Amino acid sequence: MEVAETQEMQYDLSMKDINRLVPQEIRALVRKGKWDRPTAGLAPGYAQANLVILQQKYAFDFLLFCQRNPKPCPLLEVLEGGKYQTEYMASGADLRTDIPRYNIYRGGKLEATVNDIKDFWEADFVTFLLGCSFSFEEALLRSKIPVRHIEEKKNVPMYITNIPCKPSGIFSGPMVVTMRPVPLVKVVQAVQVTSRYASVHGSPVHIGDPSKIGIKNLKKPDFGDSVRINEGEVPVFWACGVTPQAVVMQAKPDLCITHAPGHMFITDLLNEEVASF
Amino acid sequence: MEVAETQEMQYDLSMKDINRLVPQEIRALVRKGKWDRPTAGLAPGYAQANLVILQQKYAFDFLLFCQRNPKPCPLLEVLEGGKYQTEYMASGADLRTDIPRYNIYRGGKLEATVNDIKDFWEADFVTFLLGCSFSFEEALLRSKIPVRHIEEKKNVPMYITNIPCKPSGIFSGPMVVTMRPVPLVKVVQAVQVTSRYASVHGSPVHIGDPSKIGIKNLKKPDFGDSVRINEGEVPVFWACGVTPQAVVMQAKPDLCITHAPGHMFITDLLNEEVASF
Numbered sequence: 001m002e003v004a005e006t007q008e009m010q011y012d013l014s015m016k017d018i019n020r021l022v023p024q025e026i027r028a029l030v031r032k033g034k035w036d037r038p039t040a041g042l043a044p045g046y047a048q049a050n051l052v053i054l055q056q057k058y059a060f061d062f063l064l065f066c067q068r069n070p071k072p073c074p075l076l077e078v079l080e081g082g083k084y085q086t087e088y089m090a091s092g093a094d095l096r097t098d099i100p101r102y103n104i105y106r107g108g109k110l111e112a113t114v115n116d117i118k119d120f121w122e123a124d125f126v127t128f129l130l131g132c133s134f135s136f137e138e139a140l141l142r143s144k145i146p147v148r149h150i151e152e153k154k155n156v157p158m159y160i161t162n163i164p165c166k167p168s169g170i171f172s173g174p175m176v177v178t179m180r181p182v183p184l185v186k187v188v189q190a191v192q193v194t195s196r197y198a199s200v201h202g203s204p205v206h207i208g209d210p211s212k213i214g215i216k217n218l219k220k221p222d223f224g225d226s227v228r229i230n231e232g233e234v235p236v237f238w239a240c241g242v243t244p245q246a247v248v249m250q251a252k253p254d255l256c257i258t259h260a261p262g263h264m265f266i267t268d269l270l271n272e273e274v275a276s277f
Numbered sequence: 278m279e280v281a282e283t284q285e286m287q288y289d290l291s292m293k294d295i296n297r298l299v300p301q302e303i304r305a306l307v308r309k310g311k312w313d314r315p316t317a318g319l320a321p322g323y324a325q326a327n328l329v330i331l332q333q334k335y336a337f338d339f340l341l342f343c344q345r346n347p348k349p350c351p352l353l354e355v356l357e358g359g360k361y362q363t364e365y366m367a368s369g370a371d372l373r374t375d376i377p378r379y380n381i382y383r384g385g386k387l388e389a390t391v392n393d394i395k396d397f398w399e400a401d402f403v404t405f406l407l408g409c410s411f412s413f414e415e416a417l418l419r420s421k422i423p424v425r426h427i428e429e430k431k432n433v434p435m436y437i438t439n440i441p442c443k444p445s446g447i448f449s450g451p452m453v454v455t456m457r458p459v460p461l462v463k464v465v466q467a468v469q470v471t472s473r474y475a476s477v478h479g480s481p482v483h484i485g486d487p488s489k490i491g492i493k494n495l496k497k498p499d500f501g502d503s504v505r506i507n508e509g510e511v512p513v514f515w516a517c518g519v520t521p522q523a524v525v526m527q528a529k530p531d532l533c534i535t536h537a538p539g540h541m542f543i544t545d546l547l548n549e550e551v552a553s554f
């Protein structure tokens with residue numbers, strides 16, 4: 001089902017309706033084609049996951065890349081070759097249909113954006129689910145630490161740094177980070193709060209001077225939007241889930257399928273469960 | 278070099294001498310065949326690692342097994358197929374020679390114990406280094422939490438539990454745990470201290486009643502020695518590095534090489550570096 005066809009889809013669901021639903025119900029709607037919009041804000045309290053699907057021949061190297069770079073690539077679940085039903089993050093969810101939009105890349109180039117990938121499925125696909133910063137942002141907000149891009153209704157600003165990831169096989173490249181301005185008096189607490197969430201990027205990778213990690217101009221993020229930094233606030237940088245996507249695109253595998261940005265997999269696990277050691 | 282030959286080796290080194298050496302110096306002695314004894318107590322402050330070497334055909338499944346079971350199988354470093362020089366845990370250490378004793382298993386059966394594995398090396402070997410509880414025991418002692426088996430100069434008691442590991446491919450089996458009696462007033466602190474060391478088994482998996490995790494008799498450990506539990510002490514259980522070894526033996530791969538029990542790889546990383554998030 002191409003996205004183009006569904007743009008005209010008659011939604012019988014408002015955000016207010018869907019916000020009352022639990023993950024399993026939302027995934028059922030997604031599967032039936034009744035929700036193909038972004039998932040930010042849906043199923044509050046539950047972890048959402050990034051998706052990367054690769055052919056078996058790339059799977060060991062990518063799994064090792066994630067093991068070597070746990071902050072940008074925090075693995076939540078890996079499905080064995082050919083499997084598309086989750087076992088740990090949700091019971092029996094179908095990863096070919098339960099994500100609102102997928103991007104299909106061939107040789108590192110975007111070929112199509114689709115609502116399900118049944119037609120693209122191959123028997124040797126290995127599926128990776130990675131943690132997403134929505135989980136720790138919820139924890140920051142609960143701790144009364146402001147999250148500027150949410151306040152400003154923007155995308156989080158993302159920057160390509162000069163911090164190299166540890167390479168593995170064909171996968172290598174710089175770490176991409178997100179930036180959130182934090183009031184000086186709350187920086188320690190921001191480190192503490194996010195440290196608990198190692199499976200969703202965890203503690204910051206840098207605090208303060210952006211030039212120290214190769215960022216020239218905070219006002220010009222490489223992805224997402226620029227946000228205001230107030231007097232008395234410090235830029236704090238966390239590893240970003242765009243890193244593995246950028247690394248995979250650069251490696252140009254024959255085929256790779258990811259979620260479309262913002263259109264995540266909604267798991268049955270609470271953020272608090274993902275946080276536990 | 279078979280161990281039998283070296284049993285007669287004239288050691289010109291006492292424990293007192295070797296305890297002044299840094300990891301690189303100790304590894305050089307091991308490489309030259311001048312130290313083939315256990316490594317407990319050597320290079321205080323530095324992390325020691327368990328070794329598992331498997332052929333490439335098993336590597337993805339075992340890597341995934343570790344990813345799914347991080348407490349019993351905390352990965353410190355994985356070397357790509359054919360590589361035997363460490364990159365992250367030490368600079369250029371040779372894993373074919375720098376461990377005092379190796380066990381060679383074929384079809385799950387111990388075939389030989391040797392001092393180096395150069396003659397056994399195959400181009401598609403994938404080498405896994407896993408964290409070891411020595412690191413967190415040092416942290417417990419520093420926090421004045423007693424470690425009974427060290428006091429009693431015994432091996433830590435280990436038990437096969439009824440907690441199933443999450444399987445991956447041919448690898449499956451129950452979790453093996455270690456037990457350390459902790460004074461009731463120090464149990465919380467023991468959880469806190471070891472939680473910091475997620476790369477070396479991390480926080481306990483169980484506190485108190487052994488029958489709840491399938492252990493019938495604390496006095497009869499499945500491996501290691503029984504230790505005294507004093508009045509006012511609670512048995513605390515941590516995931517154990519014997520788990521991956523037991524799981525691999527049960528899977529009966531054609532070939533597997535591990536360190537011989539107690540004869541570990543001494544890394545250049547401080548326990549505190551391994552602890553950082």
